[in-house]
Structure formats: C-alpha cells, structure tokens
Amino acid sequence: MNEILKNILSRRSIRKFKQEQIKDEELQSIIEAAKYAPSAMNQQSWHFTVVQNKEVLSKIVDSIKLAYKNLGEPKPENFNPFYDSPTLIIVTGDEKAIAPQNDGSLAIGNILLAAHSLGIGSCWIHILNFIFNRDEFKDLKRELGIPEGYVSVAAVALGYKDMEGKAAPRKEGTVNIIK
Numbered sequence: 001m002n003e004i005l006k007n008i009l010s011r012r013s014i015r016k017f018k019q020e021q022i023k024d025e026e027l028q029s030i031i032e033a034a035k036y037a038p039s040a041m042n043q044q045s046w047h048f049t050v051v052q053n054k055e056v057l058s059k060i061v062d063s064i065k066l067a068y069k070n071l072g073e074p075k076p077e078n079f080n081p082f083y084d085s086p087t088l089i090i091v092t093g094d095e096k097a098i099a100p101q102n103d104g105s106l107a108i109g110n111i112l113l114a115a116h117s118l119g120i121g122s123c124w125i126h127i128l129n130f131i132f133n134r135d136e137f138k139d140l141k142r143e144l145g146i147p148e149g150y151v152s153v154a155a156v157a158l159g160y161k162d163m164e165g166k167a168a169p170r171k172e173g174t175v176n177i178i179k
Contacts, residue, residue, distance in 0.1 A: 012165020104153030
C-alpha cells in the first residue's frame with residue numbers, strides 16, 4: 001500500500017495532547033497543505049487563523065462556555081472543547097464564495113492528513129460554528145483577525161499526541177457501484 005493511503009487509513013482523532021508546542025516548521029507545512037486543497041472554481045475562499053497563545057485559547061473557551069450558559073446549558077468548569085491542545089487552527093470561508101463550507105472542509109481534510117503524516121495529533125472541532133456565526137461574537141472574531149464576511153467552517157485542535165486513536169468499525173452498506 002502506498003504512503004498516502006497508509007496515512008489516510010491510519011489517521012484518527014486525538015483528544016489528549018502533550019503541552020509541548022508544535023514546531024513552527026511543522027505548522028508551516030500543515031498550513032501549506034491546507035492552502036493546496038481543492039476549492040470550487042479555484043476561489044480558495046478559506047482563511048486560516050492559528051491560535052497558539054494560551055490566554056487567547058482560554059478566552060475562546062470562556063466565550064463558548066458563556067454561550068452555552070446563556071442558553072441554559074452550562075458546561076462544567078473544566079470543559080475544553082479543544083482538549084487542551086496547544087494549537088488551534090480556525091478555518092473560515094468567504095460567505096460570498098461559491099462553496100466556502102466545502103472549500104474549508106477540504107482544507108481541513110488536508111490539515112488532518114498533513115498533521116498525521118508529521119506525527120502530530122489532530123481533532124476536527126465543530127463547536128465554533130455555534131458561537132462564531134452569532135452576532136454577539138463579532139468582537140471576538142475581529143480580535144482574532146477573521147475577515148469581515150467570513151463564516152465559520154470548523155477548527156482543528158493540533159498537538160503532539162498523548163494517546164493513541166483507535167479506529168471505529170466502518171459502516172456496512174455505504175457504497176453502491178454501478179457499472
């Protein structure tokens with residue numbers, strides 16, 4: 001089996017990370033892979049916001065907790081949807097593009113695979129869509145440097161693994177081949 005297929009078949013979501021920050025060269029390689037994802041009409045409608053600052057990560061977590069509390073669904077004090085990862089990549093897309101959600105999702109796929117190929121754990125995080133697309137969080141988006149008119153696609157937690165992922169069985173009956 002070739003290396004690309006091995007990488008695809010062996011990548012798993014990681015939800016426990018060491019606190020050691022990933023290397024800048026590794027981060028640059030991961031971002032470069034993201035920027036080479038396919039996109040509708042080659043619009044490359046994505047924007048990547050990398051957060052490695054612990055205080056900023058805490059502020060994002062606190063914003064998420066506040067949003068849930070305001071909905072009457074408070075989260076526990078130790079709740080961290082990013083699993084205490086040292087790096088978070090927030091992927092947003094230009095709402096005026098043809099397919100910003102699809103473009104961003106393909107970029108995230110590249111992020112996940114590139115990280116795995118470098119021995120870095122990753123986990124797709126969807127919870128930011130809950131807060132980022134709400135008016136009361138416009139200031140946070142601005143503070144993070146997310147361009148006006150960009151909508152949340154998802155985020156990726158990154159860090160060196162402090163666990164091994166295990167593959168769930170694949171569902172049967174998900175493929176039709178018509179010849």
